[in-house]
Amino acid sequence: MDEAAERFLAEVRAFARDVVAREAPAWAQGKRVDPAIFTSAAGIGLTRIEVPVAFGGLGFGFRTKVNACAILAAVDFGFAMALVNTHNVAKRVAISAPAQLARMLLPDLLTGRASACTALTEPGAGSDAGAMQCRAEKAPGGWVIEGEKTWIVNARHARHTIVYAQCAEPGQASGIAAFLVDLTDPACTQHAVDSAISQVSIGTGGFRLNRCFVPDERLLLPAGTAFKAILEEINGARIYVAAMNCAMVSAALRIAQSYGDTRQTFGKPLSHHANWREKLAECATALAAAWSLVEAALTAIDAGENVQHLAAAAKVNAVTLAQRELPMLLHAMGAEGLREIYLFARHIGSAQLAALTDGSTAMLLGRLGCWDPTPIQL
Ligand SMILES: Cc1cc2nc3c(=O)[nH]c(=O)nc-3n(C[C@H](O)[C@H](O)[C@H](O)COP(=O)(O)OP(=O)(O)OC[C@H]3O[C@@H](n4cnc5c(N)ncnc54)[C@H](O)[C@@H]3O)c2cc1C
Missing domain, CATH: 1.10.540.10 (Acyl-CoA dehydrogenase/oxidase, N-terminal domain)
Incomplete structure (x- = not known):
């Protein structure tokens, strides 16, 4: 760098x-x-x-x-x-x-x-994005788009969206195109989508396009190229989401480690109790492996290699690590870890969101079953 x-x-x-x-x-x-x-x-x-x-x-x-x-x-x-x-x-x-x-x-x-957002997901099509119902029909000088998107990062306040819409028969991935839409157009209505896990900063929302006219120059990726392009982009997103989950665990681990040096129980610091320390050691070891997988994916990108499997594995591994270790680290802090000044509760919620963004854990695992990651000739 x-x-x-x-x-x-x-x-x-x-x-x-x-x-x-x-x-x-x-x-x-x-x-x-x-x-x-x-x-x-x-x-x-x-x-x-x-x-x-x-x-x-x-x-x-x-x-x-x-x-x-x-x-x-x-x-x-x-x-x-x-x-x-x-x-x-x-x-x-x-x-x-x-x-x-x-x-x-x-x-x-x-x-x-x-702000801006990228919108594939719909009320009736999440994991199976190719089944989207949002339609784009050719009109003189542009396209008319009709449909609804939901659970989109930034959509509650975004000014612009890249919206994916079907130009051919429903279910045809090759018929999907990407359009740049101004969400202040009167034919668009925007709303917030909140979760019980408060994550206002992610800005999730949705919008409806009511026969929204989009001029030809706003067709960013025509049918035949758009779906392939977004899948490639999502591969990259899996790597940064993996790194983000590793970073959440790193931050929580550091707090727990330093708390363990000061908090006394049974006459000595928490970190001097072998079974307390062991939990953190297991977390640190798994975290090192998760960061290594992120690094392997980045190295493969630098080398121009196909990272589909590595990116998926890095994301699944980092997210499941965060889902498992963040509650453990909160517990290791005792009641103190529940305080708002710490990030444990916030990160625990975030790991649940991360498990669904850019390819859910279940969908990615479905694809990794046939992957052989062995790096040497056996
Ligand atoms: C915080 C957040 C931000 C998001 N941001 C965006 C965004 O910016 N843009 C965007 O387009 N979308 C976004 N999404 C949507 C996200 O991509 C979808 O939530 C995801 O694709 C899953 O779709 P779904 O929620 O409709 O679940 P469903 O497709 O209904 O699936 C339900 C559950 O079943 C599992 N499942 C589904 N099919 C299978 C199968 N064949 N085999 C095994 N398990 C299966 C899924 O993994 C999931 O756990 C976001 C979601 C969240 C939570």
Whole structure:
């Protein structure tokens, strides 16, 4: 990683520590994220990481994005997801939109004045995204889109969405295209989607497009290319979600380790009780393996290799680690771990969300059954 990327990540660390950590406990209690925080995040470059320099981006590589996501998620997974989703739309607009449209939309996205989302999931089609019902019909000069999307990161406040819609018969993955839609169009209605796990910072929401007219230049990815492109993008997302879950466990482990050195029970620090320490040791060992899998996926990407299986394995492994170890670490803190100032409860909820985003654990496991990861000739 070059010096500029290292400097950028140092700024992300300071931002996570000084701004996100201060706000995150209130977000977990349902407080709305102040839009000024998104603009501050954009100010240090968090919406520009992989966007080409020619479009006002930083032009860094995928690894830098993964590290930035992990640093933010160590404090608040939802906020990290919200930012990276806007970032990913900005990158797609820079790459795939006609230059004039890109130059019109990017300033607001890159400065955090507007947020954005990528929408596949519908009330009747989640895991089986190819079965989406949202339809796009050709009209003179554009397309008319009708349908509903739900459980979309940022959709409660996003200005722009890349919406996936079927242009052919339902169920045909090759008939799905991607359109850039302005959600302030009167033909769109937006709403928040809340979960019992308070994660306001992730901004989940949905929208309905009521025969929304979208001009031809907003067809970002035509049928035949869109579904393949989003599956590739989701492969990358699995790697940063894996890193984010590792980072959540790392942050929780560090807190428990240092608490264990100060909290006394039965006349000695918790960390001097072998069976207390053993639990943390098991967690640290599994965490090291999870980070290694993320690194293996990143190395494979750097080498231009197919990462489909590695990315899926890294995500499944990191998310199940977080689902298992975060409650253990909370328990290791005793009642103190339940306090709002700590991140345990917040991260436990986030791990449940992570298990569903960018390919659910069950769906990914279904694909990994035929994977042979043996690295040497036997
Ligand atoms: C916090 C959050 C953020 C999200 N952000 C986005 C976003 O930005 N954009 C977007 O498009 N979508 C987003 N989603 C939606 C997400 O992609 C879906 O939740 C996911 O694809 C699962 O779909 P579903 O919830 O409809 O579950 P269903 O498809 O109804 O499945 C229910 C359960 O059954 C399992 N299952 C389904 N089929 C099979 C099978 N064949 N074999 C074994 N198990 C199976 C699933 O894994 C799941 O556990 C988000 C979801 C969440 C929770």
